[in-house]
């Protein structure tokens with residue numbers, strides 16, 4: 001999927017994840033969140049645990065879309081599920097740090113939105129924290145608004161519930 005805005009995105013494409021992507025998804029996830037959770041390089045057992053978790057989710061049919069580089073490797077991912085009525089909740093969103101700033105996060109949110117519309121859903125929600133500034137900015141750019149902000153004392157940060165209402169025009 002090429003982006004008109006950024007020709008660099010011509011080398012990337014978005015599609016559905018398959019169980020054989022599990023190891024790449026685990027590495028992308030770990031690398032993306034390393035600034036907050038990383039305490040040195042991940043151990044083999046942490047990588048294996050994350051890989052197994054992604055593989056199990058994919059095998060049970062969970063929605064995971066990926067962005068692949070020119071070699072077909074998954075370098076970004078988005079999860080969604082837990083639909084309540086007409087609303088769909090986005091889970092993990094991650095782009096490998098080596099591939100940031102190329103609108104891949106925007107492409108992943110657009111793909112989840114396309115899938116939500118296909119399923120006849122009208123609201124997408126995204127729960128995040130203020131510290132995930134790249135996520136907040138990417139979501140704003142994709143048409144999400146902050147619906148609720150509450151201070152989470154255990155994390156020392158604001159939890160933001162961001163929402164995109166697909167019924168609104170011009171979003």
Ligand SMILES: CC(C)(COP(=O)(O)OP(=O)(O)OC[C@H]1O[C@@H](n2cnc3c(N)ncnc32)[C@H](O)[C@@H]1OP(=O)(O)O)[C@@H](O)C(=O)NCCC(=O)NCCS
Nearest residue numbers: 032094095100101102103104105106128132134135137138
């Ligand atoms: C959030 C994340 C997926 C964004 O990926 P990305 O591919 O770099 O984002 P994009 O290139 O699509 O950026 C979309 C817009 O947001 C802006 N943006 C994204 N991250 C930004 C940052 N850290 N600082 C400033 N602007 C940022 C971009 O500049 C772009 O706006 P522009 O089109 O006006 O330039 C990525 O930063 C990431 O993996 N973060 C760590 C994991 C995370 O926080 N996940 C969410 C937890 S709930």
